[in-house]
Amino acid sequence: MTQKGLKPFFLLIAIGLIGTMGVKAGFKHDITIEEESQTVTMTTFSQTVGAALTHADIELREGDVVIPSEETRITGDLTIRVLRAxxxxxxxxxxxxxxxxxxxxxxxxxxxxxxxxxxxxxxxxxxxxxxxxxxxxxxxRVDVDYEEVSETLHHSTVYKLTEDLEPGKTQLLSEGEDGLSTCTFKNVYENGVLVSRQLDDQVVSREPIAEIVEEGLDKLLVTSRGMPFRYKEMIVMRATAYDLSYESCGKYPGDPAYGITYSGTKARPGVVAVDPRVIKLGSNLYVESLDSMRDYGFSSAEDTGSAIKGNRIDLFIENRSQALRYGTRYVRVYVLDEPIDENMMIGYAN
CATH class of the missing domain: 3.10.20 (Ubiquitin-like (UB roll))
Incomplete structure (x- = not known):
């Protein structure tokens, strides 16, 4: 190649080097990296946000967020935020x-x-x-299912006092008959564990018929404390107990109906729930135990319950553990023929 021909060749090399330097200089950017309370400012030739973070020795961990994203191309000065998870x-x-x-x-x-x-x-x-x-x-995780259970509604025995029989003598007037109902219970599970079982519905397919017995007794009740009271009738009933817990009454504190009976009164020791077809609401009662448990005592029929049918009675006991211990037992319920003082309604709790 002649000396004259070399000039254009070296000129092309020079132009290429200058062009390469110009391209490289065009990728030089000033970036700011904000990471929690720290701020780093640096110059980089990196073309993407991810490469710039690598250049700055910033390692991303699981869940970290980069704004803008790591794939974003850097086209000018830029602020990068690193949010640590x-x-x-x-x-x-x-x-x-x-x-x-x-x-x-x-x-x-x-x-x-x-x-x-x-x-x-x-x-x-x-x-x-x-x-x-x-x-x-x-x-x-809350799961709910419904369970149907057939339940016998035991008939009550109503004793009609009469002067036609000697005291202690009885006479059957009509036989009783048990009823039948289908109860639907709502079962609530939390993380697979049963935490609540409540009566959701009850359909009575056959009403119980009370057994009627005449008894020749003086209409005078002498309580366990030696107090004499006259009564109209006596019924043998199956007794349970309830309290104000959600499991028992289905309401939480704050609910307008919490602690309020069907009659609109406040639930308290001495208040009982009855079937109004058997015992009239507002009746004054005396509940006598038929076992070693002490008498529930003077009470007032002010409440009802979806499961309280026929010869069932539900006794309010303020203490939750005592209500659970009461279980199910049989009692004599005397419908009193005279009023009682509110202070006499001490209930089982006392």
Missing amino acids: KAVSLVEGEGTRTFFTTETQVGKILAAAGIELDDNDQVYPRKSEQIALDRKIEIV
């Missing part, structure tokens, strides 16, 4: 797993973790709330 404990039944996220609202955390809730399921804190300081979310 924090651990959240997701508790479901006996299991716990750790999930890393930058979200703080419970609903968004669950969505990010792929957790779906059914209508009955519960979550604490609520989905609309911010995560608590302990960064723990409890998921309670």
